[in-house]
Amino acid sequence: ATVKDGKIVSHRANPSNSYTRNFLCAKGNDYLKRFYSPERLLKPMIRKNGDFEPVSWDDALDLIAEKLTQTRKEYGQLSSLWAQYSGSLSFLNLLMPRIFWIYLGGNTINTGGLSVDALQAAQNNDFGECLLHHPDDLLNSKNIVFWGKNPAATNVHLMPFIKKAKKNGARITVVDPRYSRTAQIADRHIALAPGGDGYLAIAVAREVRRRQGKEPDFVRSLGTGWDEYTAMLDRYEDQDLFKRADVTADEVSHLASAYWDDQPAATHLGLGMNWYKQGGAHSRLIHSLIFFSGNVGVPGGGANFFGMGMPFDTKIMREEMAKAKERGVELVKPRRILNPYLAREIEKAENPPIKLAWVSMMNPVASAPDSQHMTKVLRNLDFVIVTEQFMTATARCADVVLPVTTYLEEDDVIASHGHPYVGPVNAAVPPQGEARSNLWIFSKVLDRMGLEGAMPVSPWEWISRSFGSLNEQGITLEDVKKGPVRRNLPDIPYQDGKFPTPDGKFQFIPDYEGRPEPEAGLTLLMVKVSSFLNSQLLSEEATSTPTVYLNPDTMVDLGVEEGERVWVQSKLDRLEALAAASDKTRPDIVEMVPCHWKDDQGGVNRLREAIASDLGPTVAFNETRVTIHKHAD
Template sequence: MSRRKIVTTCTRDCPNSCGLIAVVEDGRLVKLSGDPDHPLTGGVSCHKTAKYIKRVYSAERITHPLRKVDGRWRRATWDEVLDLVADKLKAVVAESGPEAVLYYQGYGERTALKLLNKYFFNLLGGATTMRGSLCGGAGQGAQNLDFGNRVSHDPLDHYNSKSMILWARNPVSTNISLVRIAKDIRKRGGRVIVVDPARSLSVNIATDHIRPKPGRDGFLAMAAAKLILKAGAEDRDFLENRAVGWAEYQAILDGFTVPELCSLAGVSTADAELLADTLMHQFPTSILLGWGLHRHEYAHYVIRPIDALGGIAGLLGTAGGGVSQGFEEYGPYDQAWWGDQLHPDHRTLLIAKVGEEILNARDPEIRMIVVTAGNPVCMAPNADKIVRAFKKAEMVVYSGHFLDDTAELADIFLPATTFLEEDDLMASYGHNFVGPVNPAIEPVGETKSEFQMFQELSERFPFAGEYRRSVADWLQTICAPLWEQGADLETVRRGPFRLDAPMVPYADGVFPTESGKFQFMTEFDPAVLQDEDPEYPYKLLTIAPHGYICSERTMAEHEALPTVVLNTEEARRRGVCDGGHVLVRSAYGRLMALLKVDEATRGDVLVTERGGWNKAGHGVNLLTRDIASIVGQGTPFYETRVTVEPCPDDGIIGSRVLVIQHSDESPGGNFTKELARQGCLLTTVMPGEGDALPDSPEGFDRLVVLGGPQHAFDDQGSPHFPALMQLMRGFDAAGKPVAGICLGCQILARAFGATIRTMPELEFGYVRLTVTEAGAQDPVVGPAGPIPPLMEFHEDTFDLPEGAELLVTGAACANQCFRAGNASYGFQFHLELDSIGAEAWFEEFQRGDIDTYAKYRDQFTDEFFAEMRGRFPLLVPQSGDFCRNVARNWLRLK
């Protein structure tokens, strides 16, 4: 067995940019962990790294080019899709000009070679691109006003801090190397104060938690500043010699009392005193700003007072102090390679309002959209508008890994490599190191790096020669500023290189503003911050998820519903309870969710994690407002107001479904998740685990009976079967729909009088099936769309019950789906199976680990397993779509 260790760098949208070691055995990635030699991240990495390995080999990962034909994805060759893209680009540019093409470059990966993507579109003539930020724009803009140019303290300098204020920063979830520093501060007796309206996981490593109103942190900073001034502990030298605008800012402070400011911030006076005391008596204290602070229309009214507080407290230019927000991830490169100088006036659209901007674009209209490393339909605000905008385009080209919300709207899917298959360099927006991105494994399937895609695409244009160079040549060219600082490519490929950046910015007291001094905010209009709305009493905080980076997840990894967190008292007042279903409504849309109550969450916010896919029922951006911040062209996601209501309990929403589960290995998958997403309340009973079956359908509206390895005729092995059949008949007699899947289908057939028998062979794998004439007319199967190959895993079959209609048939096993009685459906195939289930069943069956079916293992060759797995990327999502359609149709049965 060959075993290799490769030094690389995490390129995901995370400030930590951890140095990583990838372990590869026989060409397969088996482990990913922190590189102990990285000077900052030193062996640290987060729990998400294990998920990266799963993503690389996921059954849902698209590993071949796809094109949509008649609304369905079809596998294609690279030449085919690149020809299609090139032909369309040429036609659109010739007919409407280059600005009729929109290039949307996401933040999913920000390596050195990514500059060249935009270079391609500039060589094309200057396509429309995006401006502004979905993330840090507002804060960066605000800090640029104060400092002239935002520069942050090297994270290693925080070891010099006596205390630390994590102002809306959540390192436990999004900046893991700071956790070690925070713990060190606490060990030395310092304070770690989390300022956050929500209870982030970083509260667990903090000494204190202050919960200001979202977007009102500026008042808290002003209150603390006044307390420092009152104590005479301000940095006089800074105020008199290194800052301008102090008199005006002091006048702003003089307009409020400390209690007034605390009331406006929604905190106690003790909270402001704690901050002031820390800044005065735990000197130096570092202040680290998080990304939530940017997500307000007036984010500069949040961040500039915090910068000012840092100045007043003497922290600016001081080792262990500072007000640090972030770093320029593209800063170390030769920015000329974006190619913008070729078309400096090319059109840009504001990313905060991407849907509206595309819809409103004229002269020319947007006719073609190319998206790389982004999922705007899921991640940008007002998702519904973005869907409309994308649908208006004649062609959408998407480069990514999975059939996510944006891919769903695309016509061409270009399967991209992950960073574990790429050769590149990576700087960080969280520290001062540039790290190597070394390929750990060969590209999976036919995936290509974006660099390779654009290079091959450029070969279809007259400017191919401008692009035609090796990766090493391009890195040498793009990273020229690094070489001027003493690095060389070979050395950086072996490990991280620290940029020539200060440990402590502004240490000489000089700021790169016009005056050379810190610039205080001199105008402040608190009236614009009044935004109460009794109809929508909560601000929606869509925070960074703990388990994932943004929307980087598979369909199967989604829980049935997103979770929203509401203050305990508020939940009681609104008549909603912990663990219950709720409807969240904004002026833009509505979302069904599970409620979690929490005493430590403010009463005027509703908190949920962002990044879940719309198509999985997690689309929080269906609720959000698409406006831009006043400063910095940022995206004020948190200016969305919502209300929370109990789910109505009539109709489909609130429908009570009894689910009988026969095995841990056969959960309800896509079928029961879809029922939950449609608002059903599910009660799961596992008779094999000793759960009692209900005596009657009383209290339930529908019944689902799932699969399992048991034999439907074996009452001795499963003594609950007779009672279950009685229950199924009871539901049907009461006109309450029943759905049986695999084993459940066979039990249903038996309940209606059919005989069960064992087939000569096991039916296993995704199998082509045919909808019968009766099926085409059936209200559940007929409108579910063309039937894709569906997963089979059974050795028993059944005779069709008397009076039943056969809806779907197959070659090896005829009776695949039937309707019987009033509203009972049996599905022999596993329409519910998701990618996690498919991977597990194939792996365990191939290894011979499933006792019941081990005797059949040798009937299937390794080539069969490999061929099936190769088709997973289309089989699994098509099966999922079919299942969701069936589930929705079944729910419509009266």
């Protein structure tokens, strides 16, 4: 960051990180506009008579401490909910909430997810952990398959590696119901039916087995469950699989050639097939295909998702538990409620009921399903605290809103899911207005609750206590403070044939129950875009009316014209939108950008039903069906 007269005038990617390569994504390029936005919250706010009024930090913290003490005394520790997701993934923002609630004796927490959780659970099950090949290894690939992933929009720093690999002769295939930006640069786009990923993976596996002729030795020596897996494959018929996945025999043959005849094939898995009821099974079926075709543990291969391992020591948690007990804190086991059903689970919680919620690094009203229900549930609680940078849809449901710092105003460290570097989060400027870090807020609340000094506001002290495992790799905190340092992670995971599973082997999926016939209507497909992240959109950037993208033939069938106002109707709600023709959209899907628009911060998730995936679980966003009606209907 470049600072002049106390103001950040520009910022750029660190040139010492070979992955980000000295450029920022679109969101990063526009971040200073967000940082200095007049919409940003810079003072604590308390709801009074239905409106928010600015108050001092002392008044806000005193009220929070009072409500926490009162609620927990009357109803017990589990009556308080801490709700957090991926708004910040820096180390202290992951660690300090846990330490805070340890000192309060426990609480109810949210688990499961809204994003990668089914795919992550599948990787942990099959491989024992989530690891990915170093991006440079794409130069060893003859084929690259992006299955349900659109890195041109969601992982732009991978694109230079992809383009270099393509120039080197690698052929790119995109498997995705929609013609994404990544599909535009691909050699082949397979626009399968929504949710058809499992059927396609089985069809390709059957063809690969035929081409193999005999069983590879490694499927038994390095894998568990081969017999059950192949018996499952044998129960299906090719033509039925083609029909259910809505693919051709030629498309299946193309993928079989990529995985077997012209190895190695690198597969990059994304959220697309993750957001279904069978999201975990879809992922596991693709893993099994990748493994038995010989594309695991080899240069140019891999089942690449994210590197999800936490490089920091967690023993600090045990140390703080011991300190809390010394202070007389009685610890209870946390109660967990599921993100996919968050509104419902808050509402139905008993023994004790949830009376108080603290939401941070998450905007569930906009990002979780059934937005209207979530709004109602939060407003019915006795007390809601939200730490935020902007007055989001969730913040509008709060009794107290606390202004929190951004990464440009706090000291921390962060490890990426997409590359092997751990890097610093160094404050470039002091906090704007009265914004404060989560660590500072937690510390001051505990001080008011008779736990003075339990959480000192010393970020580097907390971080240094958690750096042991990195120190063992020869990575010091002083090195990381200066810039990103590469962790000791394998460039090619599982090259030694060892997997950190219970039996040390890859785990084949034993069965697949398939998918029921789709209900009437169109699939409301979750779409990611490059210009903003989920609900992080300034009101000045929001449109007045959302746009719904439909296949031109679908519009003809409905008698809808370009730009015409229509209703998008689900079982839960309906939205007014402007119809737009898109020949990139299959006739059986509907595309809407997953954010809010002016005067409606709940956004498209007002339509989405609370449905969970099989593993994780995550929200099965793509299971929601909608119908389109002319505005006059």
